[in-house]
Amino acid sequence: MGLFRSRELLGIAADTLEFARSAAAETHPDEYMGLLRSQPADELDPEPELDDAGSVITDVLVIPATESNPVSATVKTSLVPNDMRAAGSIHSHPNGVLRPSAEDRATFGKGDAHIILGAPYGSDDWRAFDREGDERDLAVLDVSLPDPEEFFDFTQADIDEELR
Numbered sequence: 708m709g710l711f712r713s714r715e716l717l718g719i720a721a722d723t724l725e726f727a728r729s730a731a732a733e734t735h736p737d738e739y740m741g742l743l744r745s746q747p748a749d750e751l752d753p754e755p756e757l758d759d760a761g762s763v764i765t766d767v768l769v770i771p772a773t774e775s776n777p778v779s780a781t782v783k784t785s786l787v788p789n790d791m792r793a794a795g796s797i798h799s800h801p802n803g804v805l806r807p808s809a810e811d812r813a814t815f816g817k818g819d820a821h822i823i824l825g826a827p828y829g830s831d832d833w834r835a836f837d838r839e840g841d842e843r844d845l846a847v848l849d850v851s852l853p854d855p856e857e858f859f860d861f862t863q864a865d866i867d868e869e870l871r
Contacts, residue, residue, distance in 0.1 A: 716794060716819045717748055717761035718846030724822075724833070727767050731799035732828040738799050741767040743820060745794040751850045764794050764820065764845075765852055795820040802826065805834045812840035820845055 731739040744766040749759040795818030798811070803825040807815070815821045815838050822845070825832045835845035 714745075714747060714760065714762040716745060716845075717763050718848040719743075719764040719820070719822075719835075720751075720850050720852055721847050722852055723765055723767060724847055727797050727822070728824055728828045728830075728833070730767070730769075731824045731826075734799065735826060735828070736801045738801060739824070740796070740798040741769045742796055743794040743818060743822070744768055744792040746792060748850075751852070762794070763848055763850055765850075766792075767797060794818045795822070797822040797824065799824040799828070800826070803832070805832070807836055807840045815840055 727739070727741065730741070733739075743764045745762040745764045746766075747759075748761050748763050751763060751765070796814065800823055805823055805825045807821070807823060811821070811823070815836065819837065820843065821836045821838075821840075823834055823836070825834075835843050837843045
């Protein structure tokens with residue numbers, strides 16, 4: 708039953724937001740685009756009083772072959788994984804405007820949070836929106852994310868064992 712349990716989105720990990728802001732700045736003057744993924748709060752080392760029944764955005768998934776220019780970013784939908792951890796989308800507006808366009812709102816169908824990062828990509832240069840394009844609150848949470856080095860710390864023997 709737990710597989711289909713809906714988890715309230717509690718917020719975004721501070722390190723995840725910082726990663727996206729940095730990536731948007733590096734991509735400037737072109738738009739940056741990614742998909743947001745979350746994981747259950749009880750799998751993280753959370754800050755005090757974080758509701759373990761909720762989830763936290765912890766990852767930005769960049770889709771291969773995403774095309775971007777100064778006014779748009781397009782994801783090849785055939786390359787988007789069918790992901791139980793999908794939480795929404797994130798993209799930048801190099802012009803600094805922190806509200807969704809009609810084209811943005813048309814892509815907000817999947818997930819509970821859609822983030823727009825605006826130039827110059829500072830700590831306050833972003834807003835979160837719901838599926839309808841209305842602004843929503845999204846807390847920035849101080850949680851310990853898994854070390855990426857540990858994620859890739861496996862051998863061929865580990866893979867063979869997992870496949871058995």
